[in-house]
Each structure stands twice: as C-alpha cells, then as structure tokens.
Amino acid sequence: MSRILLGLATYVIVAIVLLLPPVLVFTEALRQGLPAALATFADPDARAAIQLTLEMTALSVVVNTAFGILAAWALAKFSFPGRGVLLVLIELPLSVSPVVAGLVWLLLFGSQGWWGDALARHGITIAFATPGILLATIFVTFPYVARTLLPLMQRQGRDAEEAALLLGAGFWQILWRVTLPGARWALLSGVLLTTARAMGEFGAVSVISGHIPGLTETMPLHIETLYNGYQTVAAFSMAALLALMAMTTVALRGILERQADKAGASQAGADKAGGWA
Amino acid sequence: MPSAARLPGLWPRPRVRTRRDALPGLHLALGATILWVGLLVVLPLLALAIRPWQDGAAPMLAALHDRRMLAALELSFGSAALAALVNLPLGLVLAWSLVRTRLPGRRIVDAVIDLPFALPTAVTGITLATLYGPHGWLGAPLARLGIRVAFTPLGIMLALAFVGLPFVVRTLEPVLRDLPPELEDAAMMLGAQRRQIVARVLLPPLLPALATGFGLAFARGIGEYGSVIFIAGNQPFRSEIAPLLVVIRLQEFDYAGATSVGFVLLLAAFLSLVVISALRRRLSRGLGGGETA
Numbered sequence: 001m002s003r004i005l006l007g008l009a010t011y012v013i014v015a016i017v018l019l020l021p022p023v024l025v026f027t028e029a030l031r032q033g034l035p036a037a038l039a040t041f042a043d044p045d046a047r048a049a050i051q052l053t054l055e056m057t058a059l060s061v062v063v064n065t066a067f068g069i070l071a072a073w074a075l076a077k078f079s080f081p082g083r084g085v086l087l088v089l090i091e092l093p094l095s096v097s098p099v100v101a102g103l104v105w106l107l108l109f110g111s112q113g114w115w116g117d118a119l120a121r122h123g124i125t126i127a128f129a130t131p132g133i134l135l136a137t138i139f140v141t142f143p144y145v146a147r148t149l150l151p152l153m154q155r156q157g158r159d160a161e162e163a164a165l166l167l168g169a170g171f172w173q174i175l176w177r178v179t180l181p182g183a184r185w186a187l188l189s190g191v192l193l194t195t196a197r198a199m200g201e202f203g204a205v206s207v208i209s210g211h212i213p214g215l216t217e218t219m220p221l222h223i224e225t226l227y228n229g230y231q232t233v234a235a236f237s238m239a240a241l242l243a244l245m246a247m248t249t250v251a252l253r254g255i256l257e258r259q260a261d262k263a264g265a266s267q268a269g270a271d272k273a274g275g276w277a
Numbered sequence: 278m279p280s281a282a283r284l285p286g287l288w289p290r291p292r293v294r295t296r297r298d299a300l301p302g303l304h305l306a307l308g309a310t311i312l313w314v315g316l317l318v319v320l321p322l323l324a325l326a327i328r329p330w331q332d333g334a335a336p337m338l339a340a341l342h343d344r345r346m347l348a349a350l351e352l353s354f355g356s357a358a359l360a361a362l363v364n365l366p367l368g369l370v371l372a373w374s375l376v377r378t379r380l381p382g383r384r385i386v387d388a389v390i391d392l393p394f395a396l397p398t399a400v401t402g403i404t405l406a407t408l409y410g411p412h413g414w415l416g417a418p419l420a421r422l423g424i425r426v427a428f429t430p431l432g433i434m435l436a437l438a439f440v441g442l443p444f445v446v447r448t449l450e451p452v453l454r455d456l457p458p459e460l461e462d463a464a465m466m467l468g469a470q471r472r473q474i475v476a477r478v479l480l481p482p483l484l485p486a487l488a489t490g491f492g493l494a495f496a497r498g499i500g501e502y503g504s505v506i507f508i509a510g511n512q513p514f515r516s517e518i519a520p521l522l523v524v525i526r527l528q529e530f531d532y533a534g535a536t537s538v539g540f541v542l543l544l545a546a547f548l549s550l551v552v553i554s555a556l557r558r559r560l561s562r563g564l565g566g567g568e569t570a
Binding site for chain 1: 307407496521543
C-alpha cells in the first residue's frame with residue numbers, strides 16, 4: 001500500500017514540478033505554429049544574441065579548461081602550504097549570487113569603479129561591453145573543470161607520472177600523454193558543465209552587459225527583452241532553443257558518465273550534485 | 278613553451294629534492310593557478326569587500342539601516358529557507374523511490390531530476406511565471422481556489438523550491454544507497470514500531486544528508502535571480518528579493534547601496550560554504566563508517 005502511494009507521489013512530483021515547465025516552453029514556442037517560432041531566429045538581434053552566446057561560451061570554456069587543468073595538476077599531485085585556501089577560493093564562485101558575480105566587475109571596471117575611468121581614457125571599455133560579459137561568464141563557470149578533474153587526478157596517484165619522468169618525459173609530455181588520457185572523461189564532463197552553465201548565465205551577465213540589443217545581449221538577456229515586450233512566442237522560441245542547447249549538453253554528460261562507469265574510468269557519478277554545487 | 282623544471286635560473290628549486298617533489302610542473306601549474314584565481318576571483322571579491330568602506334564607514338552603516346534592504350534580505354533568506362524546507366520531504370520521496378523501489382520508469386525519473394540544473398535560469402523564470410500566472414495551466418485552477426502564486430511571495434518560494442530540489446535529491450541518494458534495508462528489517466524483528474524505526478533507525482544516518490541538502494538548496498536560493506524575478510512581482514517591501522535590489526540600486530547609480538546588499542549576500546554565501554563543507558566532511562565520514570560496519 002505505502003509502496004503504491006510512494007510511487008504515485010513520485011510520479012506526481014515528477015510530472016507537475018519537473019516535467020511541466022519544459023513541456024510548457026515548447027508548447028508556448030509552437031503556439032502559432034512552427035513558422036512563427038522559426039521567424040524568431042530571422043531577426044538580426046536574435047542572431048546577434050545567439051552568436052554572442054556561442055562566442056562567450058567558447059571563450060569561457062577555453063580559459064577555464066586551460067587553467068582548470070593546471071590547477072587540478074598542482075592541487076592533485078602536490079601538497080604545499082595554502083593548498084586548502086586555494087581549494088576554497090576555487091569553489092567560492094559557485095556559492096556567490098550571480099548578481100554579485102556581475103557586480104564585482106562593475107566595481108572594478110564600471111564608470112564609478114576603480115579603473116573604469118582610467119581605462120576609458122585609453123579607449124578601453126569593459127563594463128557594458130563584451131569583455132565584461134566574458135569576465136562575468138568566466139567567473140560563474142570558474143570551478144567546474146578543476147573540480148571534476150581534481151578527485152580523479154588524486155585517485156590516479158603519481159606512479160605513472162613518475163615512471164614517465166624517469167623515462168625522460170617533460171612536464172607537458174607527462175600531462176598530455178600520461179595524466180590527461182586517463183582523465184579524459186572527467187575533463188569532458190567538466191567542459192560540458194562549463195558549457196551548459198555559460199550558455200544559460202543570466203544574472204551576472206545582466207548586471208554587466210547594459211542590455212544593448214544586437215550588441216551586448218546574450219540569449220538569456222534577449223529572452224528577457226522579448227518576454228518583457230510581450231513577444232511571448234518569440235521569447236519562448238528563443239527559450240526553447242537555449243533550453244535544447246543546455247539540456248543536450250547536460251544529457252551528453254550523463255551518457256558520458258555512464259560510458260565512463262562502464263569503462264570503470266570514473267567514480268565521479270557517485271556524487272552527482274557535486275558537479276553543480 | 279619550455280617547462281618550468283628546465284628553467285632553473287628563473288625558478289628556485291628546493292635544495293633537498295624529496296620524492297614528493299620529483300614531478301615537474303609544480304611551479305608552472307601553481308603559478309598559473311594563483312594568477313587565474315587571483316585575477317578572476319580574489320581581485321573582484323576584494324573589490325566588493327573593500328569598496329563599501331572606501332567612502333568611510335558612515336554610508337555603509339546608513340545603507341545597512343535601509344529598511345527596504347532589510348525587507349529584501351528578510352524575504353530572500355526567509356523564502357530560501359522555506360523552499361529548502363519544502364524540498365526535504367519532496368526530495369526524500371524522490372530519492373527513496375530511486376534507491377529503494379523498482380519503480381517503472383525509474384531511469385526517466387532519474388534523468389528528469391536534473392532538469393532544474395539544466396534549464397537556464399531565465400528560461401525557468403519566464404516558464405514558471407507563465408505556468409503559475411493567472412491564465413497558466415496551474416495558475417488558473419489555483420486562482421479559482423483563491424490561491425495566487427505568481428507575483429506574490431508564494432511564487433518566489435515556488436521558484437526557489439524548483440531550482441533547489443535536485444540538490445536535496447542528489448545529496449540524499451548516495452546516503453540512502455549505503456543504508457542497508459536489513460537495518461529496518463532487524464529493527465522490525467526486534468519489535469520496533471514504524472514510528473520508532475523512522476526516528477531511531479532511519480533518521481539519524483539521514484540527518485547530516487538532509488542538513489547538507491537543505492544547506493545547498495538554501496545557499497542557492499539566497500542568491501537566485503533569474504528564475505525568481507519573472508514570477509516575483511518585485512514590489513518593494515513585499516516581493517522584492519535581495520539580488521534584485523542590487524540590480525535596482527545599480528540602475529539608480531547607487532553603488533554604495535548595491536554594494537552593501539552584495540556584501541551581505543557574499544558574506545552569506547561564504548558562511549554557507551563553510552557550513553556545507555563541514556557538513557559534507559561529516560557526511561563522507563558517516564559514509565565511510567557505514568562501509569566498515
């Protein structure tokens with residue numbers, strides 16, 4: 001009896017709380033038919049928003065992956081004073097409010113910020129321009145690669161690396177040929193998390209972007225503009241595209257993790273929430 | 278680029294090379310990490326920590342007495358706590374079904390639980406506002422019952438519950454998995470009643486996990502912006518969350534006001550991070566103990 005009730009409760013929660021929202025996104029997008037939905041993407045501002053989102057995502061992924069790998073290497077293979085502090089600092093951006101993640105860059109580069117005026121005199125604008133959006137996006141996706149790699153690299157130990165060293169390999173060779181191939185699933189998983197989060201970032205980017213349609217509007221910001229302008233179909237069409245992009249990325253990560261589990265290469269799946277929080 | 282280990286002139290090597298320091302690349306990797314963390318995390322957060330006091334303590338102290346800000350903070354902390362609380366039973370039901378039952382469609386349920394993580398916050402925001410709006414699929418029937426969700430504090434709580442739910446489920450899952458069902462059977466055989474089993478056998482090992490899940494959902498809720506502002510109504514003193522007040526103060530070019538709210542939010546984030554990592558350490562100890570028992 002209680003089993004059935006539990007199952008029923010599960011289905012109700014899943015259907016109403018979790019499934020209804022994504023279903024609504026696509027229903028609202030297609031309310032006036034597919035052509036009306038697709039017409040959204042013919043708008044130049046919409047195209048500019050999609051392009052900007054893709055660019056910002058790609059750049060954030062490159063920066064945070066490159067540094068994330070080096071950080072994971074230093075933190076996993078060595079012990080040094082201040083290691084704990086570094087770990088906390090790397091984690092910190094995940095708990096900071098997105099709005100604060102945008103605000104901090106305004107305090108540095110805004111017109112009332114520390115360096116905003118000085119840079120503006122040299123013709124460099126960061127706030128209310130793409131460099132600011134990039135900084136905000138990098139900040140909110142900062143830890144993902146490092147923290148998915150770190151536990152795996154720690155489990156790998158140092159034996160293979162030390163053997164490679166004895167055989168005459170240098171640092172880059174060891175990293176590229178020995179450490180990373182064993183950690184490729186975790187690395188990809190971290191990259192996908194970074195991608196999903198970077199594409200969808202709203203609060204941080206909203207604070208620093210200035211919302212200039214066609215110039216500094218990313219997809220999430222464009223969705224807000226359309227929605228507040230009562231262009232419901234357009235807003236939900238853009239939302240459907242963004243949701244599809246993000247959900248595909250996350251689903252890819254799920255498939256990957258199952259593959260890795262089969263290969264026995266990763267136990268990272270054990271703490272799924274750990275990837276996000 | 279040559280590795281750091283090959284540039285003895287530039288990088289001082291430790292005089293005694295113990296085995297632990299034999300691997301190359303520490304200086305390069307650590308240097309890059311410090312640069313990355315320093316420029317992209319420490320520097321901006323320092324700006325937030327220093328900036329409020331830059332014009333003297335008076336404006337900051339005045340800002341801290343701003344009643345609108347206090348109302349916004351109260352609303353944010355209160356609804357985040359309530360939402361996290363609501364998520365505990367919901368999360369427990371989902372986690373229990375996933376771990377302890379052979380529910381048909383379990384794999385789909387498992388995949389769907391991460392949806393709130395996967396949906397971008399702006400998408401969640403406009404979707405929940407439409408779904409629970411006066412003409413929405415759920416908003417219209419609820420309105421007939423006299424319950425208004427959208428544009429009220431209830432809507433804020435609902436949005437926060439949505440984004441926080443996966444944290445609770447994913448924290449409870451591994452702990453439940455490590456809790457052998459035999460314990461309950463044994464307790465039942467020894468004559469324990471249902472209530473006793475829940476209170477004495479199930480709850481104690483689950484408590485740290487529930488606390489961690491609550492903490493994660495709460496921390497996320499305090500700072501949440503995109504999924505909330507569309508459904509919130511955003512009336513000062515009633516349905517204006519703290520992150521939104523930051524944005525409003527910035528639009529008014531009131532940097533001191535924005536920074537003081539941001540500073541409180543940062544402090545709260547830092548504190549929850551400390552508490553959560555302490556809880557997590559306890560949790561992993563508990564899990565380790567469970568395996569040896």
